[in-house]
Amino acid sequence: MPATIGSTALDDGGTAPRRAAQRRGEPVKSAYRTVELLEVLADTPDRLTLAELQRRLGVPKSSLHGLLHTLVARGWVDESRGGYAIGPRALRIGAAYLDHDPMVRSAGPLLAGLQRQLDETIHLARLDGSDVVYLASRESQHHLRVISRIGRRLPAHTTALGKALLAARSTAEVDSLLPGTLAALTPDTVTDRRALHAELAETRLRGWAYESGQNTPGLCCFAVAIPSTHPAVYALSCSIPLARLTDEHRRNVVTALTECADELRYAAKQ
Numbered sequence: 001m002p003a004t005i006g007s008t009a010l011d012d013g014g015t016a017p018r019r020a021a022q023r024r025g026e027p028v029k030s031a032y033r034t035v036e037l038l039e040v041l042a043d044t045p046d047r048l049t050l051a052e053l054q055r056r057l058g059v060p061k062s063s064l065h066g067l068l069h070t071l072v073a074r075g076w077v078d079e080s081r082g083g084y085a086i087g088p089r090a091l092r093i094g095a096a097y098l099d100h101d102p103m104v105r106s107a108g109p110l111l112a113g114l115q116r117q118l119d120e121t122i123h124l125a126r127l128d129g130s131d132v133v134y135l136a137s138r139e140s141q142h143h144l145r146v147i148s149r150i151g152r153r154l155p156a157h158t159t160a161l162g163k164a165l166l167a168a169r170s171t172a173e174v175d176s177l178l179p180g181t182l183a184a185l186t187p188d189t190v191t192d193r194r195a196l197h198a199e200l201a202e203t204r205l206r207g208w209a210y211e212s213g214q215n216t217p218g219l220c221c222f223a224v225a226i227p228s229t230h231p232a233v234y235a236l237s238c239s240i241p242l243a244r245l246t247d248e249h250r251r252n253v254v255t256a257l258t259e260c261a262d263e264l265r266y267a268a269k270q
Helices: 015-023 029-042 050-057 061-074 090-100 102-118 160-166 171-177 193-206 247-267
Strands: 077-080 083-086 121-128 131-138 153-155 209-212 219-226 234-241
Touching: 029 050, 029 061, 029 077, 029 083, 050 061, 050 083, 061 077, 090 102, 102 121, 102 131, 102 234, 102 247, 121 160, 131 160, 160 193, 160 209, 160 219, 160 234, 171 193, 193 209, 219 247, 234 247
Parallel strands: none
Antiparallel strands: 077 083, 121 131, 121 234, 131 153, 209 219, 219 234
């Protein structure tokens, strides 16, 4: 029991500094470490050992071991084969986000209709920092994707989705969002900042974004931002094998994406 003076309790064990930090809006160390640990595991396809996690996070092994023990017990982290990976309980949070996002709920029937109309792969994504996060997909009958993109992240500058959303922002805002060095996913990825800004300026003028082979060789992609907010947060895209792209198909795709985005602009607000 903490000692008391009158009706005021005296905190021990560091509780008072933690509460003061919370009142100031500062990060709580244990919560910050938990989120950082889960994000590292989510971003890594292979299992990580305790030593590897300690090197990446810079957390004392004793503290990290206790944190992992708690997360394993609750199902947020899976421990097997000498390493750690994201656990099945994390899926609950991702599924809950998709269930509660009004844009995802509204987009389902419209994406299905768009896929039937164009017979190409359709994506819905949103901007999250310097990345786009895929929220919904409808695959073309021409291609069977083994791994779904839903929940996956790609650097915004490498995708038509990201370019459409970056173009909805000023040059200064784009520079504040993107990292200093732009990663290359393929030899065709635009990594020169001036070249990227030129692409975004062109995107603003014509109202839709385009990339060819910048994140997947052999594929091109068209995208439009959904003007439901200012600046736009969500975008729609259509991916097409370059071998199947014609001028007529391009015009049909851009028109269909623009019409669908206009429908979603209002549907998500109802």
